Amino acid sequence: SRTYTGLISAFAKAGKFDRAYGLLKEMRTQGAAPDTVTYNVLIDSLGPAGRTSEAEALVEEMLRQGLQPSMSTYSILMKHFGREKQWDKAEEAFQNMQRAGIRPDVVVYGTLIDAFGRAGEWGRAEHVFEDMLSSGVDGNAAVFNGLIMAYGKSRQADKAKAILQRMNRAGIAPTVVTYNSILDAFAREKRVEDMEAVFRNMLLGEYSPNLITWNTLLKGYGEVQRMKSLDETLRKMALSGVEPD
RNA sequence: GCGACCUUUA
Numbered sequence: 674s675r676t677y678t679g680l681i682s683a684f685a686k687a688g689k690f691d692r693a694y695g696l697l698k699e700m701r702t703q704g705a706a707p708d709t710v711t712y713n714v715l716i717d718s719l720g721p722a723g724r725t726s727e728a729e730a731l732v733e734e735m736l737r738q739g740l741q742p743s744m745s746t747y748s749i750l751m752k753h754f755g756r757e758k759q760w761d762k763a764e765e766a767f768q769n770m771q772r773a774g775i776r777p778d779v780v781v782y783g784t785l786i787d788a789f790g791r792a793g794e795w796g797r798a799e800h801v802f803e804d805m806l807s808s809g810v811d812g813n814a815a816v817f818n819g820l821i822m823a824y825g826k827s828r829q830a831d832k833a834k835a836i837l838q839r840m841n842r843a844g845i846a847p848t849v850v851t852y853n854s855i856l857d858a859f860a861r862e863k864r865v866e867d868m869e870a871v872f873r874n875m876l877l878g879e880y881s882p883n884l885i886t887w888n889t890l891l892k893g894y895g896e897v898q899r900m901k902s903l904d905e906t907l908r909k910m911a912l913s914g915v916e917p918d
Numbered sequence: 919g920c921g922a923c924c925u926u927u928a
Binding site for chain 1: 919920921922923924925926927
């Protein structure tokens with residue numbers, strides 16, 4: 674059954690859905706029942722293909738087969754809805770999960786915060802964050818980063834940057850993603866001086882810029898046509914020898 | 919064996 678799941682995952686991620694589905698049928702005839710993970714990997718692969726409704730149908734099928742969607746199933750679905758900016762659907766899945774008796778963990782909360790943030794619903798993102806804390810679930814860097822993105826997307830770079838203080842108080846170390854998200858927030862507002870200040874702090878903090886860091890800086894300089902800075906950044910990027918993570 | 923965050927739904 675795990676062998677089939679692995680194969681299905683490989684085909685589905687390669688966009689060969691017909692083959693993946695074929696294997697799903699084959700499993701049954703072989704008496705190797707698809708389990709929750711089998712469905713999860715399939716559902717996950719359908720998102721990037723823009724086949725979210727098919728993913729929903731698979732969840733229905735799981736239920737019909739008597740399989741309980743797991744917390745991963747819900748977070749995968751919520752992630753896809755979030756990427757489609759369907760925050761209401763993400764929230765609905767979140768509620769369905771709780772109705773099924775599953776208590777959300779930090780990943781699920783993070784996914785919901787992200788879904789709200791992508792849709793520009795920063796107030797809802799904040800609310801969920803507070804709910805998470807009241808439920809006794811501690812935030813981690815990914816969750817704080819999601820909040821930062823929510824502010825950045827809604828043009829509130831100062832609030833995005835202020836999250837650093839909140840993380841510090843919570844004893845959560847920023848990550849490269851944290852810095853990249855704040856850089857992006859300033860880039861969006863064309864505030865390149867602020868962006869540079871954040872970048873300097875990042876380096877002082879011994880963080881290594883990754884490809885996304887450089888691309889974000891380039892985006893910021895591009896916004897204001899700072900050709901000289903663009904040029905310097907391209908040079909530094911080449912010197913740094915970055916590779917995609 | 920599967921789940922959340924950054925440039926980039928291009």
